[in-house]
Amino acid sequence: MDMGMTGDSSPLLAPVWEGGTIWRETFAMIEENGQCSAPFLYSPEKIIRIESYDGKNVYELGRDCFVKDGRLFLTRDSRIPQTGWETFYTSQETPSCDGKPGPDFGPVKTTDGKFLNLSAVGNPEYITRWQLAVTYTTQGQWQGFRPVSGIERLPRLYGRLKRKEPVKIVLYGDSISCGCDCSGLYGLEPGQPQWSELLIDSLRDYYGGSVEFINTSVGGTDSEWALENAGERAISHQPDLVLLGFGMNDRCPGGEYREKTERLLKKIAGECLDTEYVLIATTLPNPLAHTAPMYFSAHQEEYAQSLYPLAGAGVVVADVQRVQKELMKRKRYIDITGNLLNHPNDYLARIQGQVLDTVLKP
Secondary structure (H helix, E strand, C coil), rough: CCCCCCCCCCCCCHHHHHCEEEEEEEEEEEEECCEEEECCCEEEEEEEEEEEEECCCCECCCEEEEEEEEEEEEECCCCCCCCHHHHEEEEEECHHCCCCCCCCCCCCCCCCCECCCHCCCCCCCCHHHHEEEEEEECCCCCCCCCCCCCCCHHHHHHHHHHHHHHHEEEEEECCCHHCCCCCCCCCCCCCCCHHHHHHHHHHHHHHHCEEEEECCCCCCCCEEEEEEEHHHHCHHHHHCCCEEEECCCCCCCCCHHHHHHHHHHHHHHCCCCCEEEECCCCCCCCCCCCCCCCCCCCCCHHHHHHHHHHHHHHEECHCCCCCHHHCCCCCCHHHCCCCCCCEHHHHHHHHHHHHHHHHCCC
């Protein structure tokens, strides 16, 4: 399958909030009460393509599924794979890792008393094999927050880009900035590149100059770690722009997160006098993971609002979080995750790229 996975990235970075043609929106096919259905983000006008997440199988409207009341339903004799909620949420701790060695943080109990199946952590196929990708057109209108350009508030960077002077961009963040769980990172089909690669390719194409990109992100890290390692992973590169992508692992109140981020900005700015910044408001984890002892879902939903007071000349916010919140008024977390816990799948990761792409262009 190609559909923009290599070469032209424009379909993948077409903002979901603009409607029109919606590319490869993902749907988890889970049987419940004798039916298997999943919600559309928009009411579809025309279905263009229905395919497995990996793009290897194409399905037929009418033969395999049908659309009703803003949802995609499977037919009784559908060829589309489906499963039950017990695949993802188990009643006992023991099978939660499907018999495989699990992550070192142990079992994760949910707020409704079940256990997350951790088999998908580091193995996104465990989730995505049950997800469809549907491309369709819509007349629907996005009702919530819309990202806007922030490039004019980054005057040094914008000037260099317009003059086609070489630009150096550092992405400094956690596993989501590493690209988890984009299929291309794991060598899986459909091979979607990391959202950061889509973004940088788009910026190079748009501005026409040299954009050097350095990704110093490390999975499992938080803002404290970012402060400790800023010298090696940000300052030493003397970049024109730093994309800061921490927050998923912080789990502290919003005010504390803002204070740590402000300290991080000041630390880098003290030695990188011409550097400008994009603060990425983190995507959100599984809301059912707000449980002891790890609290994978804690205060993250406060972080977008916490970052705005830090914005100003040379510092802008890329509010991925508010876009996800609007998305989840219709979509379920299982539709947009790659590991059931805290990583986006290709679809949500692509939306992160769309937000950054919008912020960094006029």
